[in-house]
Amino acid sequence: MNQIVLLPMILPLLGAGLCLMFGRSARAQRAISVVVLSAVVATAVVLLVEADRDGPVTVTVAGWPADLGINLVADRLSALMLLVSTFVTLCVLLYSFGQGIAEFGRESPLSVFHPTFLVLSAGVSNAFLAGDLFNLFVGFEVLLASSYVLITLGGTEARVRAGTIYIIVSLISSALFLIAIACVYAATGTVSLAALAERMGDLPDSVQVLLQLLLLTTFCIKAAVFPLSAWLPDSYPTAPAPVTAVFAGLLTKVGIYAIIRTQTLLFPDSPLGDLLLWAAILTMLVGILGAVAQSDLKRVLSFTLVSHIGFMLFGVALANPLGLAGAVFYIAHHITVQTTLFLVVGLVEYRTGTTNTDKLGGLARHAPILAVMFFVPAMNLAGIPPLSGFLGKLALIQGGVADGGALAYAAIAASLVTSLLTLYAIAKVWSRAFWQPADSDLEPSRGGAGSMHGRGGVSTKTKVESRWQSFAREQRLPLPMALPTVALVLASTALTIAAGPLFSFTERAADELHDRTPYVEAVLGNTVQDGGR
Amino acid sequence: MSINLALLVVIGVLVACGVTLVLERSLTRILVGFVLIGNGINLLFLVSSGPAGRAPIVGLGAGPMSDPLPQAMALTAIVITLGVTAFGLALAYRAWQLTGHDDVQDDLEDDLIRRRADLDATSATFEESDETLPDEDGTDVLPDEDGADVLPDEDGSDVAGAEPLS
Numbered sequence: 192m193n194q195i196v197l198l199p200m201i202l203p204l205l206g207a208g209l210c211l212m213f214g215r216s217a218r219a220q221r222a223i224s225v226v227v228l229s230a231v232v233a234t235a236v237v238l239l240v241e242a243d244r245d246g247p248v249t250v251t252v253a254g255w256p257a258d259l260g261i262n263l264v265a266d267r268l269s270a271l272m273l274l275v276s277t278f279v280t281l282c283v284l285l286y287s288f289g290q291g292i293a294e295f296g297r298e299s300p301l302s303v304f305h306p307t308f309l310v311l312s313a314g315v316s317n318a319f320l321a322g323d324l325f326n327l328f329v330g331f332e333v334l335l336a337s338s339y340v341l342i343t344l345g346g347t348e349a350r351v352r353a354g355t356i357y358i359i360v361s362l363i364s365s366a367l368f369l370i371a372i373a374c375v376y377a378a379t380g381t382v383s384l385a386a387l388a389e390r391m392g393d394l395p396d397s398v399q400v401l402l403q404l405l406l407l408t409t410f411c412i413k414a415a416v417f418p419l420s421a422w423l424p425d426s427y428p429t430a431p432a433p434v435t436a437v438f439a440g441l442l443t444k445v446g447i448y449a450i451i452r453t454q455t456l457l458f459p460d461s462p463l464g465d466l467l468l469w470a471a472i473l474t475m476l477v478g479i480l481g482a483v484a485q486s487d488l489k490r491v492l493s494f495t496l497v498s499h500i501g502f503m504l505f506g507v508a509l510a511n512p513l514g515l516a517g518a519v520f521y522i523a524h525h526i527t528v529q530t531t532l533f534l535v536v537g538l539v540e541y542r543t544g545t546t547n548t549d550k551l552g553g554l555a556r557h558a559p560i561l562a563v564m565f566f567v568p569a570m571n572l573a574g575i576p577p578l579s580g581f582l583g584k585l586a587l588i589q590g591g592v593a594d595g596g597a598l599a600y601a602a603i604a605a606s607l608v609t610s611l612l613t614l615y616a617i618a619k620v621w622s623r624a625f626w627q628p629a630d631s632d633l634e635p636s637r638g639g640a641g642s643m644h645g646r647g648g649v650s651t652k653t654k655v656e657s658r659w660q661s662f663a664r665e666q667r668l669p670l671p672m673a674l675p676t677v678a679l680v681l682a683s684t685a686l687t688i689a690a691g692p693l694f695s696f697t698e699r700a701a702d703e704l705h706d707r708t709p710y711v712e713a714v715l716g717n718t719v720q721d722g723g724r
Numbered sequence: 725m726s727i728n729l730a731l732l733v734v735i736g737v738l739v740a741c742g743v744t745l746v747l748e749r750s751l752t753r754i755l756v757g758f759v760l761i762g763n764g765i766n767l768l769f770l771v772s773s774g775p776a777g778r779a780p781i782v783g784l785g786a787g788p789m790s791d792p793l794p795q796a797m798a799l800t801a802i803v804i805t806l807g808v809t810a811f812g813l814a815l816a817y818r819a820w821q822l823t824g825h826d827d828v829q830d831d832l833e834d835d836l837i838r839r840r841a842d843l844d845a846t847s848a849t850f851e852e853s854d855e856t857l858p859d860e861d862g863t864d865v866l867p868d869e870d871g872a873d874v875l876p877d878e879d880g881s882d883v884a885g886a887e888p889l890s
Contacts, residue, residue: 239729332804353831362808366765366803369769369801372797373772374768377772425833487833
């Protein structure tokens, strides 16, 4: 029964192969992708239930001893991440069908999209379930390699430019990760996380700090933590809407997951907690100040993404169960909300041909449903009281108060300022894109606009003109794109209603992380029974 | 564990050369730098597998042998480096097709904001709040049109878009 831990990797990879075989038929590809991802979501539900009931579900691949071989572990944290990420991936896939019908066919090679998307999903699942550092690296590489393809989809000039930066940054972080793994292996003779948890404490303090810094730098690049975050707002906005949505939802969270895993398991008494708190404070503030300065919807969202990574890091840096529980809750909330917002912005772009708030206007009147779909998750992101964003922030702040240090209070202050500024950035975008009247006076000023903001060849002059015609025609949103977005809006709102059970779950997950023994015993104990040692 | 100094020096040189190349603007050079770093890291894995000259794997626990695990990791890393380098070269070729060079370019939007800061020009939102003061409408447009030459996309639309509010 434990073997189902393998399914979240194997199924998408098989599906990707099948998709390549049926490259000619878009319909077959869609059917395969949906079936595969639905099966993975079902697997994730089973894993979640099992991990919560019986403790971590583990598999030792090929029966090697646990400190040598490849382990896959689904504890509460992994299972929750897996469930949220695969559910979001499935919704984005359904959304991409709509967009594929509407506009992908012209610009992007559809036959590559589905297999790559499935491989991406396999990589994300692998990273969440990996029980050793090297398998984590392989998971990262799988998801990165497919993200390289997705971010440069279609090979337009803007995407190649943005993709190049993204790829170089990712390559550097991968190289750093490999160096870290080699050093860890040289120091301890294993890369298995569970075995490392036992052996890391025997190393001299200076070596521990060195290894921790190497790993943290790697993961902070991937998670876009402040001094290492400049690549993200540049590279994400140019990709197609579904791709940006799934990247924003998942990829940075994989980095945060890796930080949580290594911090709690390998370095529980870390001397670098203060450093992480500083990084969290700066990430929150610098990120949100960037968002305030932007005028493009996608870029505003990308900067808020960077900023809110700071919240999760805040929870991790506190390293008390309450902070960790808040961080895990916040990740689940943020994956759904951020993905939803990017999908809605994709709809805005589909509807109007641009995401620049200088050119948008009157959407609240012309597209009221779209406005509601933007408003609810946007307020959720800003953390308006009844919604889950508020609950996550509240938990983090309680964690900070429980910590009680001066720096923790500084981080609390920073998180409150960041929440206010998020509200400001969102309100600014809202009033400009949705409330500002869209009158025809705007038309003459559009002269040279296309060249500056012509990302992905969208806002050329003809497009802009047809946009205004489309306003007049009261064009409807395509249902295949709108329905998955609505589903995600509802899901992100449902997190608010289910916040009680979810939060008690994340508290249990945090206790498990804090305790460390369930994870270590589940992995190492397994092999003792198998007689491998 | 004694460590092979020659290997360490080679690793240092490879990685240092790689880092220098990665700091270049041209994507092809960056990729060459990445390959050098990758090779340095593979040697690092060899160093971590213990002294040289031992037999390869001879069954569990039968006499001294070299540790096979770092070799397996290095092999995996080589394969991944190969694939990613191939993709990077394809990307460099595509960039050359599109622009005539493969230099990594700056972010356009960043550039816009930087230029706006250099000019000390008002941002779009700043004007909007200004718009609430009714008697400033006339004076506001003037500095704006100066900026319009340099930032064609921002200025005209702001004034026009914001005016109906007042």
